[in-house]
Amino acid sequence: DAMVIQNPRYQVTQFGKPVTLSCSQTLNHNVMYWYQQKSSQAPKLLFHYYDKDFNNEADTPDNFQSRRPNTSFCFLDIRSPGLGDAAMYLCATSRGLLDGYTFGSGTRLTVV
Amino acid sequence: GESVGLHLPTLSVQEGDNSIINCAYSNSASDYFIWYKQESGKGPQFIIDIRSNMDKRQGQRVTVLLNKTVKHLSLQIAATQPGDSAVYFCAENAGNNRKLIWGLGTSLAVNP
Numbered sequence: 001d002a003m004v005i006q007n008p009r010y011q012v013t014q015f016g017k018p019v020t021l022s023c024s025q026t027l028n029h030n031v032m033y034w035y036q037q038k039s040s041q042a043p044k045l046l047f048h049y050y051d052k053d054f055n056n057e058a059d060t061p062d063n064f065q066s067r068r069p070n071t072s073f074c075f076l077d078i079r080s081p082g083l084g085d086a087a088m089y090l091c092a093t094s095r096g097l098l099d100g101y102t103f104g105s106g107t108r109l110t111v112v
Numbered sequence: 113g114e115s116v117g118l119h120l121p122t123l124s125v126q127e128g129d130n131s132i133i134n135c136a137y138s139n140s141a142s143d144y145f146i147w148y149k150q151e152s153g154k155g156p157q158f159i160i161d162i163r164s165n166m167d168k169r170q171g172q173r174v175t176v177l178l179n180k181t182v183k184h185l186s187l188q189i190a191a192t193q194p195g196d197s198a199v200y201f202c203a204e205n206a207g208n209n210r211k212l213i214w215g216l217g218t219s220l221a222v223n224p
Contacts (some may be wrong), residue, residue, distance in 0.1 A: 004155075024183075038124070040217075041202055041216075041217075042214035042215065042216055042217055043156065043201075043214060045211060045212070090156070092153050092155075092156075097205075098144060098148055098205065100156065100158050100161055101146075101156075101212070103155035103156045103157070104155050104157050104184075105154055106153075106154065106155045108153075
């Protein structure tokens with residue numbers, strides 16, 4: 001029944017070692033988002049795809065990249081994770097930009 | 113119990129009481145508002161939304177009130193239950209890029 005699925009739920013990576021987080025959706029939504037959420041804070045938008053169009057937030061570090069090979073899947077690549085990148089990473093989808101979001105359960109990233 | 117937006121991030125209520133969580137939004141051009149519930153270790157979950165052409169909308173045990181004059185949004189939870197314990201975020205959708213702007217969140221604790 002899960003509609004937005006994030007894998008893995010928990011990810012431990014070494015400082016500086018590239019890591020990829022994945023998100024898939026069964027909703028056929030046009031828009032997919034990646035958010036970073038640190039403890040006791042609101043989610044912070046990193047970027048989103050509207051179909052194949054990539055939209056990066058101005059303050060998203062270059063260290064963060066994303067790929068959307070098809071409608072169902074979207075990946076978050078962190079090229080050189082630093083200790084400050086430890087956070088919950090949330091994927092969300094929406095039908096359009098004016099619609100509500102459906103979130104996945106998130107991936108908790110730990111950098112050691 | 114009542115929370116006054118950003119200055120009171122924690123709300124504690126007795127089981128069975130009604131809860132009111134408040135949110136002051138920033139953009140007078142915002143025309144779509146959403147309340148999310150986030151339990152510990154999980155992604156945000158959609159609760160209820162409202163568009164700017166309405167001032168009240170009811171769901172199951174929840175009501176959202178919108179006061180555009182003072183840019184205020186509130187979430188009312190009737191007969192609060194322990195399962196309602198979570199952080200509640202309001203979000204507004206505005207601007208040409210239609211991004212969600214998130215409030216800081218209010219932590220709701222329900223005492224048995």
